[in-house]
Amino acid sequence: MRAAARVRQWEMVVFCGAWMTAACVPMDQPSGSPLPDQVLSDTPTPPGTVTTHFREIESNDTFETANLVSWRNKVKLSGTISAGLDTPDVDIYDLGSVPAGYRVRAAISYQDGDDVVMGLFDQDQNMLGFINRASWSNGPEELDLVLRESTDPLYVQVAARTAVSRNQSYTVSLTVEDSGVLAYQPQVVVLNFQGARNVKIGRRPAVDVPAFDAARIDSRFAGETETVIQNVLEMVEEDYAGLDVSFYLAGDRFIPAGDRTTIYFGYSDDRLLGLADNIDPYNSNPNQSAIVFTDVFSLFSVLNPTVERISQALANVASHELGHLLGLRHTADVRDIMDITASANRMLHDQWFCDALLHEQILPQGTQNSPKLLSWTLGGELLPPSTLKQARQLKAPELPPGVEDFYIDRSLLSCSSHD
Ligand SMILES: [Ca+2]
Ligand SMILES: [Ca+2]
Ligand SMILES: [Ca+2]
Ligand SMILES: [Zn+2]
Numbered sequence: 001m002r003a004a005a006r007v008r009q010w011e012m013v014v015f016c017g018a019w020m021t022a023a024c025v026p027m028d029q030p031s032g033s034p035l036p037d038q039v040l041s042d043t044p045t046p047p048g049t050v051t052t053h054f055r056e057i058e059s060n061d062t063f064e065t066a067n068l069v070s071w072r073n074k075v076k077l078s079g080t081i082s083a084g085l086d087t088p089d090v091d092i093y094d095l096g097s098v099p100a101g102y103r104v105r106a107a108i109s110y111q112d113g114d115d116v117v118m119g120l121f122d123q124d125q126n127m128l129g130f131i132n133r134a135s136w137s138n139g140p141e142e143l144d145l146v147l148r149e150s151t152d153p154l155y156v157q158v159a160a161r162t163a164v165s166r167n168q169s170y171t172v173s174l175t176v177e178d179s180g181v182l183a184y185q186p187q188v189v190v191l192n193f194q195g196a197r198n199v200k201i202g203r204r205p206a207v208d209v210p211a212f213d214a215a216r217i218d219s220r221f222a223g224e225t226e227t228v229i230q231n232v233l234e235m236v237e238e239d240y241a242g243l244d245v246s247f248y249l250a251g252d253r254f255i256p257a258g259d260r261t262t263i264y265f266g267y268s269d270d271r272l273l274g275l276a277d278n279i280d281p282y283n284s285n286p287n288q289s290a291i292v293f294t295d296v297f298s299l300f301s302v303l304n305p306t307v308e309r310i311s312q313a314l315a316n317v318a319s320h321e322l323g324h325l326l327g328l329r330h331t332a333d334v335r336d337i338m339d340i341t342a343s344a345n346r347m348l349h350d351q352w353f354c355d356a357l358l359h360e361q362i363l364p365q366g367t368q369n370s371p372k373l374l375s376w377t378l379g380g381e382l383l384p385p386s387t388l389k390q391a392r393q394l395k396a397p398e399l400p401p402g403v404e405d406f407y408i409d410r411s412l413l414s415c416s417s418h419d
Helices: 002-019 225-239 294-303 307-325 370-378 387-394
Strands: 051-055 074-081 090-094 102-110 116-121 127-132 143-146 155-160 168-178 187-192 196-199 207-209 245-249 261-265 274-276 289-292 355-357 367-369
Touching: 074 090, 074 155, 102 116, 102 127, 116 168, 127 143, 155 168, 187 225, 225 245, 225 307, 261 307, 274 307, 289 307, 294 307, 355 370, 367 370
Parallel strands: 051 074, 187 245, 187 261, 261 289
Antiparallel strands: 074 168, 090 155, 102 143, 102 168, 116 127, 116 155, 196 207, 274 289, 355 367
């Protein structure tokens, strides 16, 4: 029933875009929101745009209880993240169906000092895009994407990033248009274990990265440097197998000319295992850098890892940082490469890209389907992990006798400390 209603809604969009008759006047009257309109940049509003104003109706805190919004091709959603509730307020809107090939642009406005974030989700509650205007490393302040697959419905989720002490009002501005063209962004990746000068990640000052030496992680690994490098290359290649991304070791004469993203292995940091330039939704920039702070991996020594295991931890972090440079965000699922909740011992074991719960630091509800997002971004199709591999990973890893597991904070993995 609802699906049929949505089809009619979309017929209306086409109709309005073409002729603009009196029948297309929005049903909802402008709400007189005190907030300034967030202006969508780049492209002028196309002719035939009909703006619908919608004010939230609580309770709308889950995908199941989302506010149903009837609109044409531009909508302004006004709401408030309310303070003082037992459960933090979340506002979710159901925008009906949007066909594949349609361009969706979205922006959010709120008062200075407020802390509101928003995400766009598909019918499977997988996040398609995210805006966090308070953090430069989180990607652009506006969403601009073309749907690879149709969705019924398209959801908008709005929440505050921190517990709010006062009500925070916002307006989400969202448009759709029949656009159609979306190129894949394949990627060449260079793993650099040989050291480099003036390596600059994000907004951090440049540093000289020395050549990778496994003995700097643990003296037990002296002489194993080449083995670790080959292990990491194979493990990272496996994480991305099937996608249009190719890996090379620095110095390889077959590295193709042109765009490349480099992951450096070396150096130390007082709080991070790895760091990426930023989160780059849909890989808009194929020339970026990330670093795996290999010296910090001596933290794992108390767990007495084998060469294979320490290689796996390095590969997990390398694939995670590259994931950020291809647009992925943090999740809470120890199987997933973008996870930041796994214990140190778990990090020594294989992770792979999967459909995983978003970390609460992003948004309280929904998932990130990394295989799908990577496929949409790079082209190709991720090979699923073998069932044997999954079974092995799901078995709780054993600890050496008398050793306690611990957690290494990874909440800042993607963000510069100067954020
Ligand atoms: Ca609300
Ligand atoms: Ca709500
Ligand atoms: Ca990128
Ligand atoms: Zn991260």
